[in-house]
Amino acid sequence: MSTTTPGTTGEAHTGRLPEPTPVPERPNGLVRALTDGWIVAKRNLVKIKRVPEVLVFVLISPIMFVLLFAFVFGGAIDPEGAVGYREFLIGGIFAQTVVFGATFTGAGLAEDMQKGIIDRFRSLPMSHAAVLVGRTTSDVVYNLLSLIIMALTGLLVGWRIREGAFDALLGFALLLLFAYAISWVMAYVGLLVPSVEVINNASFIVIMPLTFVSNAFVPLSSFDGVLRQFVLWNPVSALTQASRELFGNVDPSTPVPDAWSMQHPALYTLGWVVLILAVFVPLSTRQFARASA
Amino acid sequence: MVDMIQAHGLVKRYKEVTALAGLDLAVPEGQVLALLGPNGAGKTTAVRVLTTLLKPDEGTAHVAGVDVRADPDGVRARIGLSGQYAAVDEHLTGFENLEMVGRLYGLGRSRSRARARELLERFDLVDAGDRPSKTYSGGMRRRLDLAGSLVAAPPVLILDEPTTGLDPRSRVGMWDVIRELVRDGATLLLTTQYLEEADRLADDIVVIDHGRAIARGTADELKSQTGGERVEVVLAHASDREAAVRLLGAVAVGEVGTAENGRDLTAAVDGGVRSLRHVLEGLEAEGLEVLDIGLRRPTLDDVFLSLTGHAAEKDTDENTDAAEEALR
Numbered sequence: 001m002s003t004t005t006p007g008t009t010g011e012a013h014t015g016r017l018p019e020p021t022p023v024p025e026r027p028n029g030l031v032r033a034l035t036d037g038w039i040v041a042k043r044n045l046v047k048i049k050r051v052p053e054v055l056v057f058v059l060i061s062p063i064m065f066v067l068l069f070a071f072v073f074g075g076a077i078d079p080e081g082a083v084g085y086r087e088f089l090i091g092g093i094f095a096q097t098v099v100f101g102a103t104f105t106g107a108g109l110a111e112d113m114q115k116g117i118i119d120r121f122r123s124l125p126m127s128h129a130a131v132l133v134g135r136t137t138s139d140v141v142y143n144l145l146s147l148i149i150m151a152l153t154g155l156l157v158g159w160r161i162r163e164g165a166f167d168a169l170l171g172f173a174l175l176l177l178f179a180y181a182i183s184w185v186m187a188y189v190g191l192l193v194p195s196v197e198v199i200n201n202a203s204f205i206v207i208m209p210l211t212f213v214s215n216a217f218v219p220l221s222s223f224d225g226v227l228r229q230f231v232l233w234n235p236v237s238a239l240t241q242a243s244r245e246l247f248g249n250v251d252p253s254t255p256v257p258d259a260w261s262m263q264h265p266a267l268y269t270l271g272w273v274v275l276i277l278a279v280f281v282p283l284s285t286r287q288f289a290r291a292s293a
Numbered sequence: 294m295v296d297m298i299q300a301h302g303l304v305k306r307y308k309e310v311t312a313l314a315g316l317d318l319a320v321p322e323g324q325v326l327a328l329l330g331p332n333g334a335g336k337t338t339a340v341r342v343l344t345t346l347l348k349p350d351e352g353t354a355h356v357a358g359v360d361v362r363a364d365p366d367g368v369r370a371r372i373g374l375s376g377q378y379a380a381v382d383e384h385l386t387g388f389e390n391l392e393m394v395g396r397l398y399g400l401g402r403s404r405s406r407a408r409a410r411e412l413l414e415r416f417d418l419v420d421a422g423d424r425p426s427k428t429y430s431g432g433m434r435r436r437l438d439l440a441g442s443l444v445a446a447p448p449v450l451i452l453d454e455p456t457t458g459l460d461p462r463s464r465v466g467m468w469d470v471i472r473e474l475v476r477d478g479a480t481l482l483l484t485t486q487y488l489e490e491a492d493r494l495a496d497d498i499v500v501i502d503h504g505r506a507i508a509r510g511t512a513d514e515l516k517s518q519t520g521g522e523r524v525e526v527v528l529a530h531a532s533d534r535e536a537a538v539r540l541l542g543a544v545a546v547g548e549v550g551t552a553e554n555g556r557d558l559t560a561a562v563d564g565g566v567r568s569l570r571h572v573l574e575g576l577e578a579e580g581l582e583v584l585d586i587g588l589r590r591p592t593l594d595d596v597f598l599s600l601t602g603h604a605a606e607k608d609t610d611e612n613t614d615a616a617e618e619a620l621r
């Protein structure tokens with residue numbers, strides 16, 4: 001066996017290399033990212049079954065949001081026109097909640113990165129993007145659940161869907177899609193700073209201004225100057241505006257805003273979704289590959 | 294014979310530390326190589342390079358005939374890794390963990406399930422198979438992790454300290470499993486801090502320290518380097534030390550070793566039982582009381598100490614070089 005003289009510390013045996021052993025063929029690229037991603041997503045979702053407490057918090061906070069805003073601010077803020085504030089508000093709460101939901105992605109990924117299981121994933125012949133695809137996909141499920149709960153709570157406090165069911169479905173789809181894109185941003189942050197506490201604070205700093213300096217909670221007419229420009233072009237405003245339109249919650253007497261983004265809010269939102277995914281999917285995937293090397 | 298694992302001149306530097314300083318390794322097909330070294334020697338770093346988790350700064354490595362840099366995915370498809378810390382998902386059951394790994398190897402649903410059941414059986418985890426692994430003991434988790442590395446029945450297995458943290462019985466159980474894997478034809482690289490483990494499992498041992506190999510060979514070859522047998526004495530009174538050292542010195546090859554407590558003495562001898570008798574008679578004549586005395590074959594511990602023992606105290610590089618010199 002050993003061809004070395006005992007105790008020498010130089011060259012090891014320089015035997016021949018074997019022919020690579022045959023291994024099962026694996027589909028390439030996108031197919032593999034999706035199939036492997038779904039396997040990882042299922043693994044993330046099992047946690048709902050095993051630690052149902054997580055789900056309780058995911059679902060209680062949107063209910064609380066709807067009730068707080070409807071009853072505390074409901075009377076204080078007067079949106080122009082006939083559509084009541086509660087009805088005006090729900091679109092904004094939807095947008096804010098799904099965007100904040102992305103924090104989950106960052107935190108979950110940061111947590112994963114500190115656990116041993118990530119080394120298992122890295123040592124398997126799976127897609128490099130699968131852990132990220134899996135995490136962002138399972139968070140769509142969380143967001144879907146919280147949207148359903150919010151919609152039901154909304155209906156209880158007087159919110160109504162006034163356009164067709166198809167438009168309403170488009171509204172929900174747009175909300176989920178935008179949230180999905182933001183998930184990839186937070187995934188990147190989660191890989192850069194693998195600490196759950198930091199992620200929670202960091203996302204607060206970014207997401208708070210985005211959702212509060214928008215038309216989510218106060219009508220556009222209450223902003224002036226630079227702030228108004230920010231609100232007009234803020235993608236969260238467009239998302240809110242689009243869902244209001246698709247749910248039929250826009251008062252016909254409200255003047256049409258003077259910005260393209262507000263005139264075509266769904267399209268503008270989709271543009272952001274594409275842009276964010278185009279930047280952050282490759283960025284996060286690369287960061288994931290690099291993170292421990 | 295072909296080398297299923299082959300590495301040349303692996304170097305990995307961190308800011309202040311050189312974790313690997315030009316490591317060469319070779320494991321012929323179907324054999325077991327033990328990478329033996331103390332904490333911080335570079336064992337895990339070597340494992341991470343070979344399993345594509347880490348890119349080396351310099352050097353090349355081939356695993357199962359595939360270049361780790363050029364085709365990391367190809368390497369991953371052909372290895373099983375059980376890292377130093379168990380890589381299992383705590384919320385998943387044992388069965389779910391193994392099934393998921395099978396799916397990610399690309400085995401398909403029904404094969405993954407069958408394989409998971411098979412491995413649970415083999416690793417004595419059937420009863421616990423439907424419990425979240427969070428509820429497992431350390432030994433069970435370790436077994437589940439090893440099972441995870443076997444899902445695709447890879448030709449090369451790399452195990453980083455597979456028995457650390459196990460109680461003696463579980464350790465022996467793990468040894469049996471590892472021997473079985475080798476019987477089935479796997480090529481294996483394992484790291485360990487336990488010399489006994491390397492002695493029992495490995496065909497070949499590489500002792501590493503400060504990221505480089507300081508000795509290699511079979512257990513017997515390494516033992517013979519440390520010299521022959523030694524006489525060990527445990528004195529009843531530390532005050533007898535000087536007299537006892539003098540006695541041992543008369544038969545010793547080289548210096549007499551003394552432990553800090555002043556009562557444990559050890560000396561390499563070349564006279565075997567004759568040397569022992571000589572020491573016994575001397576002790577008797579001078580009236581020195583001993584608690585224990587014996588003639589001992591060197592263990593790998595002795596090899597290890599003689600190679601790395603002083604490294605912790607003085608300039609380490611000089612010492613490893615000295616150790617290398619001493620071996621030539």
Ligand SMILES: Nc1ncnc2c1ncn2[C@@H]1O[C@H](COP(=O)(O)OP(=O)(O)OP(=O)(O)O)[C@@H](O)[C@H]1O
Pocket residue numbers: 307308310311312330331332333334335336337338339377486
């Ligand atoms: N990510 C890192 N950053 C900086 N230094 C590191 C890093 N990883 C390892 N090291 C250093 O490299 C050296 C080798 O570490 P390694 O983990 O390979 O040792 P080891 O032989 O596995 O030790 P142990 O028996 O404790 O597991 C150590 O000095 C360690 O501090």
Ligand SMILES: [Mg+2]
Pocket residue numbers: 336337338377453
């Ligand atoms: Mg280690």
